[in-house]
Structures are given as structure tokens and as C-alpha cells.
Amino acid sequence: MTSRYTFGGDEHIFVEIDEEMSLEAFFKSLSLTNEIREAEIKGVTEICPANASYQVKFDPDIVHPDDLLFELKEMEKNADQGKTTLNTRIIEIPVYYRDPWTTETLMRFRDRHQDPNSTDIEFAAKINGYKSVDAFIEAHSGSPWFVGMVGFVAGLPFLYQMVDRKRQIQVPKYLRPRTDTPKQTVGYGGSFSCIYSVRGAGGYQMFGITPVTIFDSSQHTSYLSDFMVFFKPGDIVKWKPINRKEYDQIVLDVESGKYQPKIENVVFDLAAFNKDIDGTNSKLLETLNAN
């Protein structure tokens, strides 16, 4: 992995760590952007980590683009290459797969889909070689996922499956984007899962919906009273399949302020993960379920 540095006009430096997604590339993006944030470089106004790249926005009246470029390159050179651990949190997100709302929505947009005679999740199960949708849901919800990027629109997390590449779920996006997606839809495009933080257009396949509010600009949601966006890059997520009854209950609990997402602090070790993926994941899930 050799990083590629390039200017985005006179106010941005974009750094591509790798052309393809990998946990290694993401890990480097997150570590470097954490260091850049801590360095409090004068003139830097935005630090955006993403899957396999990152971007810094700056005020060129305060720091010359060439000077900042030099500084960022130096930081990468001096970065502790041996550091493979990350202090983060693991979060359980309940998902009502095959719910009536995303199903109703996907039926309205069959003309934009590769396989108009299947639902999105049936299509995804089929092309990934699963015998049934249930088996597919088990795969989607069985392993933890890394939040590689928060964005596109406010508070929307993109998640990357923490399994080896040959087991990774791959699903193409819609042929043409939909003009509607229910809020909190759990979607899939390429090798990323996502949660739509707001209602709107979208091109990802729709698998289900979560009752957990993840963006609330009014901050009425109890667990979003400190900040309106729930997710951070680096969060680890475990999907938990739920049924209609559980879904309805959580919706009520979120509204009444009773709901608290299940969250535990964890240390993620990339080296240990690469040595033993399933073992590392089981330990993460043990921490999540310890209390």
C-alpha cells in the first residue's frame, strides 16, 4: 500500500491509501486521521476518514497547500507502523429483516432492479450462493461489521463485513437509483452494508429496517442528546435479527426515551484478527454479550 496524495482544489488534500477496500487500508486511514486530529494543525477545518482513503480540508490563507501536503506526508512516514490496536466500541443493532415497509418500497421500484421477480434480499441470497434467505440473514447478521465511513448524507454509516474476502457478501446496487428509501433501512451495495439515516433516494438493495434512531437533528432521542449522530468511523456493529413484535416494542422505547443501545468498549487488534478471524470475532461478541 503506497498512499497517493492529490489536491482537491485549493482547499482539500485527498489521500488514497489503497484502491481497494481492506481492513488494513481502513485501519491506516483511521489511525492517520486520529493523529492529524490530535496534531491540531493550524488551518485544518475538516478531517474525513473513509474506507480506504481520507481527506483533509484546510484554509489556504492560513496554511499553504504545499506545506500541509509536506506535513501530512511526514506524519505518514513517522506513523507507528507497528500499532495494530484500536480502542473502539461494539454496538448491537436490531434489524427487522423482510419488513413490510422496505418490501412495499422495493415493490414500487422493480423496474429499476436486476431481478424484478425477486425481492432485494432473495436476489442477494441467490447470487451469493445461499440456499435460503434465512441462511443469508444468518450470514449477514452472524459476523461483526466495521463502520468504514459515516457520510454521504448526515449520519449514514457504511459498514464492512469482518470476514475473509471469499466469504464477503457482494451485491450490485440497483440498476437505476430509487427515488425513495424508508428511514433506517438496512441496505447493501457492492461490499458495504449501510443504514439510511434519513428518508430519501438510494441505490443500495434493501434487506430490512432497524427501529433504532441513528440521526436526530432535534436531539430528542435520549441517547442522542449529546450529539445528533450516533455512529463514528471505527465503530463495530453486530446485527441482531428481530421480529415484528420486538420491532414495535423498540420503536416505542426509543420514542419514550427508555431505549439504550447495547454498547460495550472493546480493543480491536488487527494483527490478532488477521491471524484468527473467527476467534477474534467470537471474543468481540463475548464482550458484547457479557453483561
Added chain:
Amino acid sequence: MPIKVINSGLATSVQDLGRPGYFHLGIPISGAMDRFAMRAANMLVGNKESAAGLEAVFMGPTLEFTEGTTIAVTGGELPPKIDGETKETWRALSIKAGQVLSFDYIREGARAYIAFAGGIRTPKSLGSRSTYAIGAMGGIDGRAIQAGDEIPIGAGDKTIQKGRSIPNNLRFSPRNPAELRVLPGLYWHRITEAAGKKFFSETWTVAPDADRMGYRFKGGTPLEFVDREQPFSAGSDPSNITDAPYAYGSIQVPSGTEPIVLHRDAVSGGGFFTLGTVISADMDLIGQLQPNVKTNFVEVTMDVALSARRDRAMLLAKIREALK
């Protein structure tokens, strides 16, 4: 002192200079698309340049004042009318209690900025009053203004001289065809040399879908990509990349056909390659482009971008001086 909205216009929203610092969570900077015009309007009425005003697109709102104050309209040429009498743009205008501000049709540009002495005082969200409708943030209840709204205004500077105006040579108006200066970069290497040359030599046209998130252009030759095996997770179209952060002003060309320049309400990232970025000095200009305006993208270097930025800052300094 609230202002009553009688008619909202087309998409009139409260904007200031935006909310930097949250792009990594998908919350864009927002704020006036034409910041130069917003600053100038505020200066005319004696506000801080960062005060919140209204951004009107193509059509102005109709507003009734419950108290006398000073206002100014800048940006695109959208002539204001007070109780039906046409007034000048780029000038401090006094308006009395009970009078109604309306607008004639737009003569030039796309967006006008209305500043009120004292500034709009709607609640701030993450440090800014700018409306970001997708995230339901800022403005009035996170949306554009509507008939029936009451817009709160602060106490203005009473010492402002009525009738003062910004000299003609310091106003900024778009050229036709428009020129947008671009620093090539980002994923420029994804297109062939011939495609890159054509991108800059051809004339493009502003498409109808041009809004605060981004401006789409059409009419040029589809871009040719350099052959490659698509990287894992990038998607199958040659214009796809592994989802990455987007720069403000960056130019993405989905499937190589219609360039989109991201603006103040930009999506913060996505899976399309970008070939370069409109320089910061020309971002205001984009906000003044109407659909169907002919546009040329002009290749420039970083030195040109920085010197253009200094020129813009100089222009604002001259206005400050002229209004002293």
C-alpha cells in the same frame, strides 16, 4: 421583531456562512452558495458578515415587516419592491413597519441574498443557522421558509446610513458563457488524455438538476476511461471507485456522461471518481448559474487558484473600505 412570510418564493432558505467541522459525519458546511453576495448584503446593513440572511432562488419571497429596519439585496439581479415600488439592488434600503417587500422577476444570475439589519435570529444548529434540509437542520424547523412563518430578526445597527451602495465595479456578476476554473487532480488519471483535453475544450450546459447539493452539466462528449480491472469493492462501472470522501467543488462524472460539481450541501462521499475541483474563488459563481447557461471548464494550476482566491479577498476588502 419578526418578519411575516406572505409568500415563500421558490426555495427561499435561511443561510449564513455555514457549519464547518462535521463533514466527516456527513453533515456538509451549507451556508450561502454565493458567499461574496451574502457578505456584501450584510455589510450594507451594518451586520457582521457572518450574520444569517435569506437566499432566494430564481424567485423572491413576499415579506411583511412589523417594525422599521434596513435591508439590502445582492447577488443575482432580483429587483426588490417595497409596497410595489421598485428599488435598487446592492444598496441599503429602509423599510417601515407594515410595509411589504416583494420582488420583480430575476434579470440575471440565479440567487439573491437578502440581509436584514440585526440578522435573522432563528435557533442555531451546530453553530450555524444555515438550512440543511436533508438533515432537517438550521433554518425554520430545518426547512426552507413557508407562507405563515415568522422570521425573528435581531436588533440592528441604527447608525447605518440609508442609501449607501456598493460601487458597480465591486459587484460581482457572472459572465456568459460562464468560466469555471478547475484544478485537475483526485482521480484525474482514470480518464484518457484525449478525454481530459475534450473535457476542457468543449462547452457544457447547466442541466435542470442544479441545486444546493450540486450542479449537473450536460452536452459534452462522454469521457473515455483508462482500462483497468476494477479494484475489489469499487463496483463494476469504470467510473466507480471504492467509496471515498468528496471535496467541495469536486467534479464527479457518473458513467462518464454528465459532470456534477458538488456545492455547499454536498454529499460527503461516495463511489464515483472525481477528475478535479473547481477552485474556491469560483464556487460563488456556480450559485449564480441558471439552467441552460453555457459553461466552460478552464484548467488552472494551484498558483492561479491561490492568486484568484487573493483577488476575491481583495474585492471584499475594497467593499469594507468603501462602506467605512
